[in-house]
Amino acid sequence: MSTRKTSRPAERGHSGGGDRYGAEAGEPLTGSVEDYLKAIYELEEMTSRPAATNAIAERLDISPPSVTGMLRRLSALELLTYERYKGVSLTASGRRAALRMLRRHRVIEAYLADALGYPWDRVHAEAERLEHAASDELIDRMAAALGHPATDPHGAPIPTRDGTLVLVPRQMLAEQAVGKRARVAAVGDEDGALLRYVASLAIKPGTMVTVLARAPFDGPLTVEVAGKGAKARRTHVVGSTVARAVMVEAPKKPSPGEVAT
Amino acid sequence: MSTRKTSRPAERGHSGGGDRYGAEAGEPLTGSVEDYLKAIYELEEMTSRPAATNAIAERLDISPPSVTGMLRRLSALELLTYERYKGVSLTASGRRAALRMLRRHRVIEAYLADALGYPWDRVHAEAERLEHAASDELIDRMAAALGHPATDPHGAPIPTRDGTLVLVPRQMLAEQAVGKRARVAAVGDEDGALLRYVASLAIKPGTMVTVLARAPFDGPLTVEVAGKGAKARRTHVVGSTVARAVMVEAPKKPSPGEVAT
DNA sequence: TGCTAGAGTTAGGTTCCCCTAACTAATCTG
């Protein structure tokens, strides 16, 4: 009787691959594969070059040999281009899958924060697990419930359903010119303790900040944070880790944002 | 540097076992284990005797030999009592874990239906995946957002955080005496098509129904469904599958419900 | 009471995804 599920990729025991598909068909990816694609996308994005094996390994907290093995599989699945000893680059199909995961992750973060009252330093860990289990319908319903937000609680832009990501020019607070006033665009979401600290300084997306001084040799920054009303304008001294996690809007030309597939 | 996660049960690639724990400590269970425990609990509950290997296999759509293998593991983990060729019974610790899963599943179903507008025939599949990925905090926040509901959208009672399940006496509509009026308590949640059909008859938890006639040999039932206002009181003929999926409140003594650990 | 149907088990795979140890290619530096 029970025509056992023709187990495609023995997803039993994995992230629950039920009825979610790649962008337009394609067999469901395992949770691990999804994690790799997301990590590779982010690495390519931030370094503007092929993602390195060791970088992927460190990001996913997995040994380099394991990564090499997975890269071959992903290459066979045509999700990325792999050449031994070089790095990897996502193919169009891989990038699509990665952007889908990015959307899921960020929609979930936004929903947890806005609809369920999660503090912003805890949404990341929860989203990291839910992003593999949620159906596309759930993601869409959550996005709709929030009125289709453009960014997650940390300021990262949310790709649209069709895989479009609006890239706003940003730069690290660490690179910001002294004396220039700028708007905080985003804060890296992975370190919960850092997020709690940053929040205690009243720094969050939208806050106006000005770098008053920068100590040499990657030293601490003195930052003025615009407060509201009474106790406005506080100054703080922050280390380079924080200065690299906080992104401010780059003042570039006011071109309303570029678009990447 | 990266002190790789001392991988306890190599949950990598599985249901995402991050930071969720058994009721009071105990190492995190894999998604598969959680599924087995839930299935075994339900089988024990409905048959009032040890769960049979084949019954578990059929419920989980897994081959019997695979089940045997898992039962040994679960037995070694002291989650259940296993004796070859007999069946299995959950230990206190196993039952606790099962009730925790039941709570997660039902809270998620309730949340999807009430907060996100899911139709009641689709919440089961979604919950089936999310229940392994959600943290206890998320479950509690969802329950709180709904005002701590007592039942899921199908009428099944939701165990409390401390593992208490209020058992309301129920019986299948199929067993209901002819002529007696009764309140629908619950409808089995697994078959989406059946749920859609039942809903089309205006049968849902709370509906008042009366069995007008029962054909012999497990034959169809003629049921009167109390409608509201205008088009009230419709009669329908339903088959035995439906009659067994619909549960009505048993008229027993009005003892306000028994409690099971 | 012996026999057999079906329930349950053992035996022997497979896939996914991870690991350590040991080797090789690339790159950086004196």
Added chain:
DNA sequence: CAGATTAGTTAGGGGAACCTAACTCTAGCA
């Protein structure tokens, strides 16, 4: 440009969770 350092790979495992084929109980019945 050789030699060392670091990045990346191959080799060889292991556990979780599944499968099929073939065997062994258990229990119901003539």
